[in-house]
Amino acid sequence: MVTRPLVLGAVAYDAKVVTIWEGFRRYFLARDLPFDFVLYSHYERQVEALVGGQIDVAWNSPLAWVRTRRLAPLARAVAMRDTDRDLTSVVVVRADSPVRTPAELAGRAVGTGAVDSPQGTLLPLALLADTPVEVRRFEVGVGLHGDHVGGERDAARALAAGAVEAACMLDANHLLFSKEGTLPPGGTRVVAVTPHFDHCNFSVVADHDALDRFVTLLLAMDYADPATRPLMDLEGLTAWLPGRTDGYDQLEAAVDRFGFYGPAGEVAAAGYRP
Amino acid sequence: MDGHPPGTAEVDLGPLGLDGGGHLLVARALAPLPPGGRLRVTGSDGHLGVHLQAWARRRGHGVEGTTVVRGAADRQRLAGAVRAGEPGAVAGRADATWGLAARGALVEAGAPPLAGADLDERAVVWTELAPKLYAQAAAGQWDPATAIDWDPPALPGEVEAAVVQVMTYLVENEQAALAVPARFLGRIHPHFREVVQFLATQVADEARHVEVFTRRALLCGGELGISGAGGRASLQTLLDEPDWPTASFLLSALGEGTFLSLLSFLERRAPDPVTARIARLALQDEARHVAFAMGHLGEHLRAAPGLRSRLRAAVLRRHDALASTAGLADSVDDALVVLAAGAFTPAAIGAGWRRVRQLEVEMDEARRRRLVRLGFADAEATELSALHTRNFM
Numbered sequence: 001m002v003t004r005p006l007v008l009g010a011v012a013y014d015a016k017v018v019t020i021w022e023g024f025r026r027y028f029l030a031r032d033l034p035f036d037f038v039l040y041s042h043y044e045r046q047v048e049a050l051v052g053g054q055i056d057v058a059w060n061s062p063l064a065w066v067r068t069r070r071l072a073p074l075a076r077a078v079a080m081r082d083t084d085r086d087l088t089s090v091v092v093v094r095a096d097s098p099v100r101t102p103a104e105l106a107g108r109a110v111g112t113g114a115v116d117s118p119q120g121t122l123l124p125l126a127l128l129a130d131t132p133v134e135v136r137r138f139e140v141g142v143g144l145h146g147d148h149v150g151g152e153r154d155a156a157r158a159l160a161a162g163a164v165e166a167a168c169m170l171d172a173n174h175l176l177f178s179k180e181g182t183l184p185p186g187g188t189r190v191v192a193v194t195p196h197f198d199h200c201n202f203s204v205v206a207d208h209d210a211l212d213r214f215v216t217l218l219l220a221m222d223y224a225d226p227a228t229r230p231l232m233d234l235e236g237l238t239a240w241l242p243g244r245t246d247g248y249d250q251l252e253a254a255v256d257r258f259g260f261y262g263p264a265g266e267v268a269a270a271g272y273r274p
Numbered sequence: 275m276d277g278h279p280p281g282t283a284e285v286d287l288g289p290l291g292l293d294g295g296g297h298l299l300v301a302r303a304l305a306p307l308p309p310g311g312r313l314r315v316t317g318s319d320g321h322l323g324v325h326l327q328a329w330a331r332r333r334g335h336g337v338e339g340t341t342v343v344r345g346a347a348d349r350q351r352l353a354g355a356v357r358a359g360e361p362g363a364v365a366g367r368a369d370a371t372w373g374l375a376a377r378g379a380l381v382e383a384g385a386p387p388l389a390g391a392d393l394d395e396r397a398v399v400w401t402e403l404a405p406k407l408y409a410q411a412a413a414g415q416w417d418p419a420t421a422i423d424w425d426p427p428a429l430p431g432e433v434e435a436a437v438v439q440v441m442t443y444l445v446e447n448e449q450a451a452l453a454v455p456a457r458f459l460g461r462i463h464p465h466f467r468e469v470v471q472f473l474a475t476q477v478a479d480e481a482r483h484v485e486v487f488t489r490r491a492l493l494c495g496g497e498l499g500i501s502g503a504g505g506r507a508s509l510q511t512l513l514d515e516p517d518w519p520t521a522s523f524l525l526s527a528l529g530e531g532t533f534l535s536l537l538s539f540l541e542r543r544a545p546d547p548v549t550a551r552i553a554r555l556a557l558q559d560e561a562r563h564v565a566f567a568m569g570h571l572g573e574h575l576r577a578a579p580g581l582r583s584r585l586r587a588a589v590l591r592r593h594d595a596l597a598s599t600a601g602l603a604d605s606v607d608d609a610l611v612v613l614a615a616g617a618f619t620p621a622a623i624g625a626g627w628r629r630v631r632q633l634e635v636e637m638d639e640a641r642r643r644r645l646v647r648l649g650f651a652d653a654e655a656t657e658l659s660a661l662h663t664r665n666f667m
């Protein structure tokens with residue numbers, strides 16, 4: 001009997017996604033794993049397809065994982081990138097700002113990424129949840145759960161221009177914006193850092209004959225192999241690791257706090273139109 | 275050594291941040307550590323902790339506070355890397371996976387192989403003369419704006435018209451001499467750097483020749499001359515030749531070789547100093563082009579004597595293809611006579627005529643000499659020289 005191909009869903013947040021999954025598909029097919037992929041325009045559609053059984057695995061954002069687990073409590077995270085573990089986000093002000101603590105941002109404008117960005121919006125804003133700040137969201141790539149860096153970059157630009165008092169962003173993006181000059185090097189100061197959190201994972205809700213083989217092959221992908229290294233570089237990792245789910249508690253709490261999803265996974269955020 | 279336990283180290287960045295180049299110091303300190311080795315990073319930059327974990331994570335290193343736990347990704351990246359030959363030696367065959375890398379560079383595996391550079395064998399493209407001839411070419415580049423005194427000469431109308439006709443002919447030949455090496459340039463594996471560099475100078479030389487001959491043609495304000503169909507048919511057969519040694523043989527050993535005689539004749543017989551000067555300058559360049567072709571064809575023929583029959587067949591094929599064409603247009607032949615005569619008297623024209631016939635004898639002798647140097651027997655050299663295109667190039 002021919003095994004039904006394992007079908008993976010991914011969100012097309014950038015044209016390179018096609019290159020990546022075409023390449024991974026070749027990698028799996030060459031190792032006798034029947035494998036197909038389907039691209040989605042945003043994460044909500046992908047999560048619904050996963051829960052509805054149209055795909056077997058979803059390459060999920062952390063927020064998509066949170067919703068998947070609410071819709072399907074038995075969902076599992078089977079693998080993730082080494083670069084998906086132990087991230088932080090920061091709230092930064094200009095170096096000469098009078099603001100020294102998060103509480104001093106009360107009544108001031110804070111720039112964030114898109115409404116659905118974990119690292120650019122939900123997680124850093126949770127640090128300020130008890131402070132009445134004026135949130136200024138930079139909505140780039142809504143529905144992509146922050147995969148598009150544009151919202152965070154626009155918030156950084158607004159900070160540099162003095163249009164907001166503080167801006168929220170991923171640690172790596174703060175480094176990137178400082179190096180590329182979007183933020184003046186040494187011209188900003190961190191006033192709050194989130195605890196470590198985890199990012200994307202491969203989520204499954206139902207079993208598939210080939211799932212173990214998929215995970216085994218994924219974890220066997222070798223950064224020393226010149227045939228797969230370019231794909232790993234494109235996808236931004238040096239090794240695949242087993243999935244773990246204890247790095248999402250912060251985001252679960254933020255989702256509840258801001259009412260982004262309801263307890264049963266319904267989309268509840270006001271004005272969120274992916 | 276530094277008082278650190280084995281496999282650990284420490285680096286102080288002072289005030290330098292990772293957004294200001296600090297990662298170079300961190301990477302340098304990590305490099306000698308084994309995977310799993312620990313590097314304590316200190317410094318006063320306010321973003322050190324935040325940036326260090328972001329930088330390290332992306333490169334496969336772990337981070338505990340401000341201690342980096344060395345990963346292996348940088349070593350894995352170069353696991354299958356090979357050297358693209360040696361900087362001072364030319365390989366027998368250049369690998370497509372070396373791509374455009376400098377000769378001797380450490381080539382990270384994984385990029386697509388170099389496409390289109392099918393001329394990758396030393397025996398086919400290389401000559402020991404290439405480095406020296408390239409150096410000569412680089413040193414011998416001249417500026418048409420300053421190397422020539424462009425004062426318009428005042429020649430009799432018919433003599434000026436003859437000069438213009440010869441220039442018109444030269445320009446289209448120079449265009450062919452530019453296009454042929456240009457077409458092969460991209461097909462030669464860049465491992466044979468000096469060959470590629472030499473051909474690039476050859477193309478640039480021909481570009482200057484096109485310029486100066488055009489400029490001389492227009493110098494006195496007249497119209498350009500005739501481009502004969504037979505001449506262009508002859509040049510087209512050069513452009514059509516897909517085989518590098520054959521194209522180089524037909525263009526440079528035979529065609530440009532014949533042009534050495536022609537340009538020398540123009541220098542000696544020119545009725546005005548501008549024509550003499552530009553013929554002289556082009557002649558120096560052409561001598562290099564011929565020397566290069568003789569060099570690589572000679573080495574190639576020693577390695578593969580069977581090539582000789584291929585070259586012979588190409589001359590016969592070209593001759594047959596051009597049998598029904600006129601070869602050198604009457605207009606060009608006549609113009610050479612008038613140019614060499616310098617005046618329209620019977621005595622001058624008669625002298626010009628004899629000089630051009632003598633030129634053709636010199637061309638034939640020089641071609642035969644080159645063919646013999648390439649290992650053709652005397653009789654074969656005589657036969658092939660006679661079959662060379664009447665268009666000279």
Ligand SMILES: [Fe+2]
Pocket residue numbers: 448451479480483556560
């Ligand atoms: Fe030339």
Ligand SMILES: [Fe+2]
Pocket residue numbers: 451480530559560563
């Ligand atoms: Fe030439």
